[in-house]
Amino acid sequence: xxxxxxxxxxxxxxxxxLSGVVSAETTSVISRNNEFGGMTLEIVYSSVDKESKDTxxxxxxxxxxxxxxxxxxxxxDSHAGQSGVDRSIAWFDGNGKTTQLEDFYTDKYADExxxxxxxxxxxxxxxITKLEDFIADRHVSKKGFNRRVAYxxxxxxxTLIELYMNDRLIKTFNP
Numbered sequence: 001x002x003x004x005x006x007x008x009x010x011x012x013x014x015x016x017x018l019s020g021v022v023s024a025e026t027t028s029v030i031s032r033n034n035e036f037g038g039m040t041l042e043i044v045y046s047s048v049d050k051e052s053k054d055t056x057x058x059x060x061x062x063x064x065x066x067x068x069x070x071x072x073x074x075x076x077d078s079h080a081g082q083s084g085v086d087r088s089i090a091w092f093d094g095n096g097k098t099t100q101l102e103d104f105y106t107d108k109y110a111d112e113x114x115x116x117x118x119x120x121x122x123x124x125x126x127x128i129t130k131l132e133d134f135i136a137d138r139h140v141s142k143k144g145f146n147r148r149v150a151y152x153x154x155x156x157x158x159t160l161i162e163l164y165m166n167d168r169l170i171k172t173f174n175p
Contacts, residue, residue, distance in 0.1 A: 030059065036069050038062035054079035068092055084109030098122050110136035114143065128152055145170060 024046035031040040044057045054076055061070035071090045080086045084105050091100040101120045110116040114136055121130040133148045140146045145163040153159050163171040 034061055036061055037064035038066060038069075065094075067094060067096065080106050081108075084113070093124075097124060097126060111138070114139035127154060128156060131158075140165075150175075 026044045026046075028042050028044070029039060030042045034040045039062050040059060041062075042057055042059045045055055056074045056076050058074070059072040060068050061072075063069045069092055071092070073088045073090075075083070075086060075088075085103045086106050087104045089100075089102040089104075090098050091102075093099050099122055101122070103118050103120075105113070105116055105118070115133045116136040117134040119132040120128050121132070123129050129152060131150045131152065133150075135143055135146045135148070137146075145165050147164040147167075149162040149164070150158040151160045158175045161173055161175055162169055
């Protein structure tokens with residue numbers, strides 16, 4: 001089986017596993033040689049697709065070994081309005097385990113929460129080890145920092161919090 005077909009089948013299998021059903025969608029090859037040495041595929045969902053009502057499109061980035069290393073999910077306006085998440089990026093290790101999940105928030109959510117973007121870091125067992133929040137520009141002067149990093153224990157409780165301003169550590173404390 002040629003590489004293009006194998007990558008497309010792998011990506012479609014991943015989507016089936018994640019969504020349970022393949023439905024009305026269009027799959028396109030965006031790049032045959034991306035920054036990871038593999039292909040980039042994009043699935044665009046139809047507006048009548050009931051199985052993916054929250055998702056506009058998904059982009060899967062494969063490495064030279066045809067393994068997914070990055071997946072970008074773009075959400076519908078309806079989903080973004082309810083969840084506050086406009087787009088997510090998941091990063092995977094060589095075994096297909098999630099290492100990072102990055103959420104980009106809507107302007108409305110950022111105005112209300114003060115956070116415009118967040119990154120969740122995972123260990124090899126899928127447990128969150130660190131949370132990193134990026135403060136929305138309009139909240140920085142009030143808060144006095146533009147990035148907050150929380151290290152968490154195996155129960156998900158913060159053990160150490162660091163506050164940064166322009167990549168300079170300005171405060172560390174235990175919650």
